Amino acid sequence: MLDKPNKPEKQKFNVVGTSPLRPDGVDKVTGRARFGADMVAPGMLVGKILRSPHAHARIRSIDVSKAEALSGVKAVVTKDDFNADAEDQDVLYNIMAREKALYDGHAVAAVAAISQSVARRALALIEVDYEVLPHVTDVDEAMKPDAPVLHDHIFTEGVEPKPTKPSNIAQRYEFGHGDVEEGFSEADVIVERNFKTAATHQGYIEPHACLANIANDGSGELWCCTQGHYMVRNTCASLLGIDVSRLRVTASEIGGGFGGKTTVFIEPVAAALSRKAGRPVKVVMSRNEVFRASGPTSSTSSRIKIGAKKDGTITAAESELNYQGGAFAGAPADLGAMCSFACYVLKNVRTIGYDVVTNRPKQAAYRAPGAPMAAFSVESVVEELAGKIGMDPIEFRIKNAAREGEKSSYGPKFRQVGLVETLEEAKAHPHYSAPLGPNQGRGVSCGFWFNFGGQTSTSLSINIDGTVALAVGTPDIGGSRASMCLMAAEELGIGYEQVRAIIADTSSLGYNDVTDGSRVTFASGKATIMAARDSIGKLCERAAKMWDISPDAVVWEEGHAKPAGANAGEFEPLSLAEIAASAESTGGPIAGHHEVNASGAGTSFATHIVDSEVDPETGRVQVTRYTVIQDAGKAVHPAYVEGQFQGGAAQGIGWAINEEYIYGEDGRLQNAGFLDYRIPVASDLPMIDTKIVEVPNLGHPYGVRGVGETSIVPPLAAIANSVSAAAGVRLTELPMSPPRVLKAIDENK
Amino acid sequence: MVKVMLWGSLKPAAEGKAEIHVEASNVKQMLDAIGKAHPGLAPVLERGVSVAIDGQMHRVAGYEPLREDSEVYIFPRLEGG
Amino acid sequence: MHQVHVSTKINGDEIEYLCETDETLLDVLRDKLGLTGAKEGCGSGDCGACSVMLDGRLVCSCLVLGAEAQDREVETIEGMADGENLHPLQSKFLEHAALQCGICTPGVLIATKALLEKNPDPTETEVRYWLAGNLCRCTGYDKIIRAVMDTAADMRGA
Numbered sequence: 001m002l003d004k005p006n007k008p009e010k011q012k013f014n015v016v017g018t019s020p021l022r023p024d025g026v027d028k029v030t031g032r033a034r035f036g037a038d039m040v041a042p043g044m045l046v047g048k049i050l051r052s053p054h055a056h057a058r059i060r061s062i063d064v065s066k067a068e069a070l071s072g073v074k075a076v077v078t079k080d081d082f083n084a085d086a087e088d089q090d091v092l093y094n095i096m097a098r099e100k101a102l103y104d105g106h107a108v109a110a111v112a113a114i115s116q117s118v119a120r121r122a123l124a125l126i127e128v129d130y131e132v133l134p135h136v137t138d139v140d141e142a143m144k145p146d147a148p149v150l151h152d153h154i155f156t157e158g159v160e161p162k163p164t165k166p167s168n169i170a171q172r173y174e175f176g177h178g179d180v181e182e183g184f185s186e187a188d189v190i191v192e193r194n195f196k197t198a199a200t201h202q203g204y205i206e207p208h209a210c211l212a213n214i215a216n217d218g219s220g221e222l223w224c225c226t227q228g229h230y231m232v233r234n235t236c237a238s239l240l241g242i243d244v245s246r247l248r249v250t251a252s253e254i255g256g257g258f259g260g261k262t263t264v265f266i267e268p269v270a271a272a273l274s275r276k277a278g279r280p281v282k283v284v285m286s287r288n289e290v291f292r293a294s295g296p297t298s299s300t301s302s303r304i305k306i307g308a309k310k311d312g313t314i315t316a317a318e319s320e321l322n323y324q325g326g327a328f329a330g331a332p333a334d335l336g337a338m339c340s341f342a343c344y345v346l347k348n349v350r351t352i353g354y355d356v357v358t359n360r361p362k363q364a365a366y367r368a369p370g371a372p373m374a375a376f377s378v379e380s381v382v383e384e385l386a387g388k389i390g391m392d393p394i395e396f397r398i399k400n401a402a403r404e405g406e407k408s409s410y411g412p413k414f415r416q417v418g419l420v421e422t423l424e425e426a427k428a429h430p431h432y433s434a435p436l437g438p439n440q441g442r443g444v445s446c447g448f449w450f451n452f453g454g455q456t457s458t459s460l461s462i463n464i465d466g467t468v469a470l471a472v473g474t475p476d477i478g479g480s481r482a483s484m485c486l487m488a489a490e491e492l493g494i495g496y497e498q499v500r501a502i503i504a505d506t507s508s509l510g511y512n513d514v515t516d517g518s519r520v521t522f523a524s525g526k527a528t529i530m531a532a533r534d535s536i537g538k539l540c541e542r543a544a545k546m547w548d549i550s551p552d553a554v555v556w557e558e559g560h561a562k563p564a565g566a567n568a569g570e571f572e573p574l575s576l577a578e579i580a581a582s583a584e585s586t587g588g589p590i591a592g593h594h595e596v597n598a599s600g601a602g603t604s605f606a607t608h609i610v611d612s613e614v615d616p617e618t619g620r621v622q623v624t625r626y627t628v629i630q631d632a633g634k635a636v637h638p639a640y641v642e643g644q645f646q647g648g649a650a651q652g653i654g655w656a657i658n659e660e661y662i663y664g665e666d667g668r669l670q671n672a673g674f675l676d677y678r679i680p681v682a683s684d685l686p687m688i689d690t691k692i693v694e695v696p697n698l699g700h701p702y703g704v705r706g707v708g709e710t711s712i713v714p715p716l717a718a719i720a721n722s723v724s725a726a727a728g729v730r731l732t733e734l735p736m737s738p739p740r741v742l743k744a745i746d747e748n749k
Numbered sequence: 750m751v752k753v754m755l756w757g758s759l760k761p762a763a764e765g766k767a768e769i770h771v772e773a774s775n776v777k778q779m780l781d782a783i784g785k786a787h788p789g790l791a792p793v794l795e796r797g798v799s800v801a802i803d804g805q806m807h808r809v810a811g812y813e814p815l816r817e818d819s820e821v822y823i824f825p826r827l828e829g830g
Numbered sequence: 831m832h833q834v835h836v837s838t839k840i841n842g843d844e845i846e847y848l849c850e851t852d853e854t855l856l857d858v859l860r861d862k863l864g865l866t867g868a869k870e871g872c873g874s875g876d877c878g879a880c881s882v883m884l885d886g887r888l889v890c891s892c893l894v895l896g897a898e899a900q901d902r903e904v905e906t907i908e909g910m911a912d913g914e915n916l917h918p919l920q921s922k923f924l925e926h927a928a929l930q931c932g933i934c935t936p937g938v939l940i941a942t943k944a945l946l947e948k949n950p951d952p953t954e955t956e957v958r959y960w961l962a963g964n965l966c967r968c969t970g971y972d973k974i975i976r977a978v979m980d981t982a983a984d985m986r987g988a
Contacts, residue, residue, distance in 0.1 A: 016930075019927060021924045021925065022924070022927075023926040024932070025929075026916070026920075026924070028910070028929055028932030028935050029866070029920040029923050029924060029935055029936075029939060030907065030910065030916070030920065030931070031865075031866070031867020031868070031906070031908050031910075031936045032867070032913055033932055034866070035866075035933055037860075037866075037869070037870065038860075038866040040864075062763070069895075069917070072780075075959050116857075117850065117852070155787075157758075158758035159758075159761075160761035162896075171758075172758055173753055173756065173757070173758050174756065174757025174758045174760075175756050175757050175824065177767075180838065194957035202967075203967050204933075204967055205869070205871040205877055205879055205931075205933045205934050205965055205966070205967055206869065206931070206933040207870070207871070253931075253932065253933075254931060255869070255871075255931050255932070255934075256930075256967050256968055257931075257934060258967070284870075286873055287871065287872040287873060287874065287876075287877075295867055334824070334825040335827065335828070338824065350757070361972065365828060369828065374925060410756075410822075410824070411754055411756070411801065411822040411824075412801035412803075412804045412805075412806070412820070412822045413803075413820075414804060415804045416803065448779075450806055450827060452808050452827065453807075453808065454808055454809075477930070477931055478928070478930040478931065479930055486766040507881035514827070514952065517827070517828075523874025535987075546987070597809065599807050599810075599813070600805065601805075601806065639926075639927035639973075640927055640930070641932050642927075642971055642973075643927055643968070643973060646969060646970035646972045647967070647968045647969055647970050648931065648968055649968030650967075650969070650971070651967070651970075673872065673874055673876065674872045674874070674965065675874065675876050679965060679967060680961075680970075680971075681963075681964075681965060682957070682958040682961040682964070682966075682971040682974070682975065683955075683958040683959045683961075683962040684962075685958075685970060685971055685972075687972050688970045688972045688977070699805065707900045729801070734819060745859040
């Protein structure tokens with residue numbers, strides 16, 4: 001029962017599909033672009049945050065009197081300076097500890113002072129009386145019945161009967177259909193394995209930064225780097241107990257987010273300090289704070305079981321996935337469980353996810369949250385199973401692949417999807433048949449992500465000279481302003497250079513959801529197209545007025561208003577610039593708007609091929625060749641689509657072989673810096689080849705699918721498969737750092 | 750009747766049923782109807798759910814129209830990066 | 831607080847400032863002189879976002895004290911373009927879409943310019959190792975490397 005036109009509304013393009021220079025480009029290569037930490041205000045103070053050195057401790061008391069008495073200190077805040085009735089109690093607790101400090105790095109107090117050095121000295125004068133409690137940072141340990149319990153209000157949901165005792169398991173999720181037991185009984189071969197993945201960090205190079213300027217009447221402004229300034233406004237208003245209309249938030253240029261800037265950390269603290277001091281306050285996180293106290297990913301443990309017939313048909317699949325998400329509930333166990341088998345059409349499938357709290361910072365989204373870990377374990381077993389059956393791993397995947405009209409593993413039927421197309425491209429790609437050197441192995445993996453739409457408001461103004469000012473409300477984290485300009489220019493039939501896009505502040509445009517879920521090119525793009533169409537309607541009305549004919553008799557073609565046909569009359573076409581020039585005399589300014597809760601986002605699939613070389617002496621892994629093949633629906637700005645593919649792959653390489661949150665016995669993070677938490681550097685990586693597949697998403701006028709997140713889903717498994725092939729032993733734990741790889745090789749000898 | 754499919758963990762709250770049939774012409778009516786029929790589901794529904802209507806995912810759906818023969822899946826609220 | 835008086839040259843201009851003895855050159859550039867093109871990504875010399883040239887040598891300005899700039903010459907990203915004309919590297923980075931968020935871009939550009947002055951014909955491997963001190967989390971480096979190689983070829987031809 002799918003409504004389906006077969007083709008997107010528009011298939012022939014003038015500018016969409018080209019890769020022009022981005023509108024914010026010059027600012028970014030000259031140092032002019034203003035990021036979170038680059039803004040100043042007259043009379044500005046420096047804000048700094050005191051953080052718990054303990055993984056788990058009751059806060060008996062906080063004495064700030066000595067800090068307050070220090071010359072140059074203008075404000076000190078603790079939990080009491082925030083609205084205890086705030087809507088999101090977990091966020092309230094996360095931004096400033098209340099009864100307990102729940103992780104190493106949890107904020108407990110903050111100061112605003114006239115300089116860095118005064119602020120630092122003031123922090124040292126704050127006396128916190130901690131009662132240190134037993135802690136737990138490992139997901140499996142936290143699930144044990146005798147584990148230290150973080151919250152006495154968490155009783156596992158999703159289980160029957162309802163537990164009578166609190167635990168660290170916040171929620172159990174289950175998805176699936178069919179009868180897995182029966183399915184396994186039909187299988188000729190079954191592979192079952194356990195896996196672990198370490199927590200990683202998004203690793204954006206720009207630390208969180210915020211300049212808050214709250215006036216004495218409680219109204220004010222925030223300047224910050226965020227993926228969603230409307231979210232910042234609404235959340236801060238709630239945490240401070242003020243009206244939303246009192247806050248105006250401007251999103252600065254953002255130096256990377258990847259999901260990590262979809263919530264608040266320092267923004268409400270800066271605002272509370274500013275309110276108390278009566279002066280602007282800038283808070284900038286150090287890298288150490290970013291690692292300890294922003295939102296890394298979940299670490300996970302999992303068990304996967306898949307059975308197949310000799311002909312390659314999967315008969316049953318089962319996953320059990322445990323996600324620790326730090327000190328508060330909300331780890332993406334549900335998404336992991338939904339995504340785990342989404343690449344395959346399965347008659348019998350059951351996926352279970354557990355959302356577990358531990359004494360670590362509350363996890364935040366990271367590019368397709370929850371999906372990469374699930375894909376790692378599932379796609380590792382898929383590759384192994386294909387090998388056991390003696391089938392080519394791509395053929396095995398094609399045989400079972402998700403297709404239009406088939407029931408997905410999480411339930412609904414798929415609409416138009418491009419998984420098979422990416423697999424066919426992979427099979428035909430020269431990379432797949434290239435010879436391998438000694439100690440090298442090749443791996444393949446597929447990946448899936450939902451992609452979102454969401455609330456979007458866009459405004460487009462026709463300027464007096466026929467150029468166009470486009471205002472969108474979704475922060476640009478990877479070149480989306482260029483894509484928006486392309487889509488507006490396409491609709492209006494004008495040149496790309498004639499459109500300039502900005503990210504408007506929260507008071508200038510209606511509400512916009514956060515830049516997340518790969519939604520911007522889809523949803524803001526859709527709203528931009530609709531706003532352009534709205535303005536075209538008005539441009540046609542103006543032309544009709546100038547010609548004294550009915551607006552219905554005017555059409556818009558190639559950037560001009562034209563009479564609809566011979567009956568409409570004989571008139572020379574009017575260009576956008578000509579209509580704009582006479583706007584004052586035809587009715588005033590011309591602008592188009594669109595507000596929507598965008599639906600129709602198209603899911604996206606990818607297939608990655610990786611070659612790795614393993615040094616058998618040291619266990620060191622070098623990725624030697626990498627190819628990303630992904631369905632983009634329609635690539636609006638192909639160079640930035642490729643950039644998303646390459647960036648996701650590179651982050652996946654880091655996750656697979658280097659990156660890891662390491663906690664000591666004391667529950668403290670041991671590697672809170674880029675030296676010890678090593679993200680890939682230029683010399684670690686090969687070129688990353690890309691192939692854009694375009695299977696249109698019919699939910700978008702041009703067929704666009706989001707592309708930002710899917711690219712990080714396949715790498716973990718693709719690399720694990722290549723390393724396992726190279727090392728001759730199955731690697732089941734990430735990261736595949738030299739000691740782990742060496743241990744696996746040695747144990748296999 | 751609209752066919753409503755629950756994600757697995759909701760089954761206990763719906764007396765073991767994974768599939769519920771209700772009369773509804775939009776998502777709001779559907780959620781109200783199943784919450785009324787199975788009070789155990791109400792707290793989950795109030796926290797917010799995402800739905801897939803005939804294969805199309807909606808992160809938040811309020812008054813999205815449903816057809817007589819629509820197939821709707823209810824999911825935990827989706828969040829992205 | 832005792833402050834040090836420093837006379838230096840920044841992007842060709844004679845500059846004087848007062849700074850605290852523990853203040854980094856990066857803090858001076860950003861907070862005292864308004865030259866916010868250099869970014870602080872780590873404060874420990876690991877990310878390269880604060881790269882500047884000090885007497886012709888590539889340094890992380892977060893590891894240099896403001897006081898150390900006395901009688902020396904500092905070049906920052908703000909001095910890279912010649913008026914309205916971009917440096918060839920800046921143009922090529924735009925053409926190749928070699929930036930996404932752009933936070934690492936000033937540091938990468940400064941480091942790359944230093945490389946090409948030293949070695950106008952680097953191999954891909956040489957570029958990758960030279961830039962190993964400049965972290966980029968968005969691009970996977972692919973388009974950055976291509977932009978650098980292309981600029982080097984152009985500049986050799988020019």
